Amino acid sequence: MGHREDLLDGAKRCLLEKGWVRTTARDIVAASGANLASIGYHYGSKDVLMMEAFLKLTEDWGERIGRTLEGAAEPGVTREERMAAVIDGIVGSFAADRRFWAAQLEVMGQLGNHPELRERFAAVLPQGREGLVAIFEGVDDTEVPGGAVRTAGYLYYALFTGLWVQWLIDPQQVPKGRDVVEGMRRALEGTVLDAPRK
Template sequence: MGNRESLLEGAKQCLLEKGYDRTTVRDIATAAGVSMAAIGYHYGSREALLQEALFKALEDWDAGLQAQLSRLDEPKGPKRFAAVWRLLHEHVEQNRTMWMASFELFMQAQRSPELAALYAQGQPGATAAMAALATGEIEETIDAETIRTVGAVQLALVSGVVMQWMSYPGDAPGPDEIAAGLRGLVAVLDA
């Protein structure tokens, strides 16, 4: 593995251990076993390296989550909904640092126009994945309107619930409460 790849792996390790804001150039260089100057040579800046490492780590993490979701054998309906949310909850518990990193990425994007543009490029894929998660359909077969509506709402729901699970895990809603809350919202809309 060359210095560039070592830096990327070292940066991913530091992101998981320390988070985006607390990771220093020295931390990355030490984890990678290279000089601090190698960061500038290969990536231009700490921020550029951390952003690339974060996107790569999130891609790997998402692929793992998608693989777990693809193995769910529940048919569409309330049982699948509950199974998906149980799996998501387990995933948050097992991958807490990556979920935190995904929220850190969002926060960093609010301060960096370049990162915001990269973050925005990933949103269509995120909403399509969330539409597939919500409907149980294969992502490539979902129409644009479902992605824009169901996918966007599912993304907002997952983001918000995950924040609750991470902030106050003992009082955050579980699959049954989430389903009941959605039914309550539908009742309000249908009134």
């Protein structure tokens, strides 16, 4: 690997271990074995490097969760059962990647202080929605049409971030997938206040 890749790997480690705010350029240099000047040469600034590291960690998570959920689309599984299994799989992944999700929340908190970070984040948001449609629907990203990203992508992103934040607050209070699916069904049918189905 070259200095560019070493820096990216070092920044990823620092982001997970120290978070966005507490990571310094010297921390990244120590973690990567590169020199301080190479950050500016390869990335322009520490913040750009940290953003690249953050996006790479997010991409890595997407690949892992895609592999984890491959079995959710088994033959004979109903749409509701598949959706519940996907939700449970995503929530289960939070525990395996706790430091990553804590770092995600910290990055979100930095958006107001770093306009360039917010712009970069906004630029990749459609890809995130597309990826979530692919995960929830059990297809490759390349099979997701634009209309699905503009509709279901927003829904899945809202569902995903809501579950993630609730899990960070208290993992014991995150609902099971079947309860979320039941809640979605009831909301669409207008039966939210009716007695639960037996």
